[in-house]
Amino acid sequence: MTEEKLSVSKIVKGTAIDHIPAGRGYLVQKILKIDPRSRAVIIANVDSGKYGKKDLIKIEGKYLTPKEVNIISLIAPNATINKIENSEVVEKSEVKFPDVIEEVLKCPNLSCITNFENEPIVTKFTNTKNNSVQCAYCDSLLKYDEIVNNLKI
């Protein structure tokens, strides 16, 4: 925990995303489309009392929108978002699994219209709240634990 505090405190102004499952930090970085020129770092495989190992991300100079916060839940359902100002955590928030997910997932059904090339269509999934999300176009179900394999990144 000392290491975590140290990492977070090093940001002057920005966001620290904590409790990302180990090995998934790069996915969070990709899904948030963090500008590669920005000051951001993934700290991988930090010891965690609760989860064994975890990843952390620190992003200098960026605050997350509520939509971005909820998209993180697709990869890291237990993530905590720390908003940092003047090197202090001023706000902590939990991620919430969204009811509707647009753009970031690809449909697992290869014959879904959303997988056709050259069609101007944005994927849309709704949360069935029964361990899966459902494609709004073809109705296919995608289980929560398959989501990380169907990210559009």
Added chain:
Amino acid sequence: MGSINTENFKNRDIISSKDFSREELEFIFDVSQEAKEKPEKFRNVLESRIISMIFFEPSTRTYQSFQSSAKSLGCDLIGFSEPTSSSYAGKGESFHDTVKIFENYSDCIILRHPAAGSAKFAAEISKKPVINAGSGFQEHPTQAMLDLFTIRSEFGKIDSLNIGLVGDLRYGRTVPSLCYSLSNFDVQLNFVAPDTLQIRPEVEEFLKNKGIEFTKQSNLDDLINDLDVLYATRLQKERFVDPTEYFKLKGSYRIALDTVKSAKENMIILHPLPRVDEISTDVDKTKFAKYFEQARNGLFVRTALLSLILG
């Protein structure tokens, strides 16, 4: 019939069977019955209307019955029955652009496309109503309407019937639509198929959420004596990884005279057609065979739908 009237259907898309309530279906069936009994009442009522039929996949019954219905209603038809004659295939035009073009040229689009979700996407693109005439293996809502219309015509009701669906329940597009439509009624459903061709998870989940009772099994013989409706679908050889598995299974779902010898007196056999050999032609002559009447009913249901949407 309560608050349902023709206004409920004006310029309405028909995308999914999930979008139609019991009351709406019953209203459509009443109009379909009228189209069956008094065809003259529908003659040329849609004169000067133009309908686009854009079929990216082959079709016999759906295409021809929509065309026949539209012509008897007095509509003009444009479009294509195979994509090779369009810019879609010839010049690589997108599905999106094809729909936009036909939206400009007609009052309604009747669409068949191999992609699941194509009809929903088309309805988002087009300001004109879109009728889904088959969206990949996802749905075929007007087929479900004519299936239910046939069941209602034969039994005078749909409630309390025991219905068996047999064959390729996974990739047959009529099956999900039939299940969604039947979920508005108090029915028992039985799905008979090998595991690999059993009903898709999203259909199963939908039925569970609606509280519809259903069973899943692989043997038709155990079930047939209890059925009121036997709905057969074609086993599609191309769906099998191992062809020997196809030849082994196809016999077990073949409906022959022997299969129906102990069926209920008033049981009916339906099939969306085309059939290959899943129903023996001997069965055609029995009182159980209603699949040609079912195909005929497609005309009345589609006449009713077009007159409601464009009337």
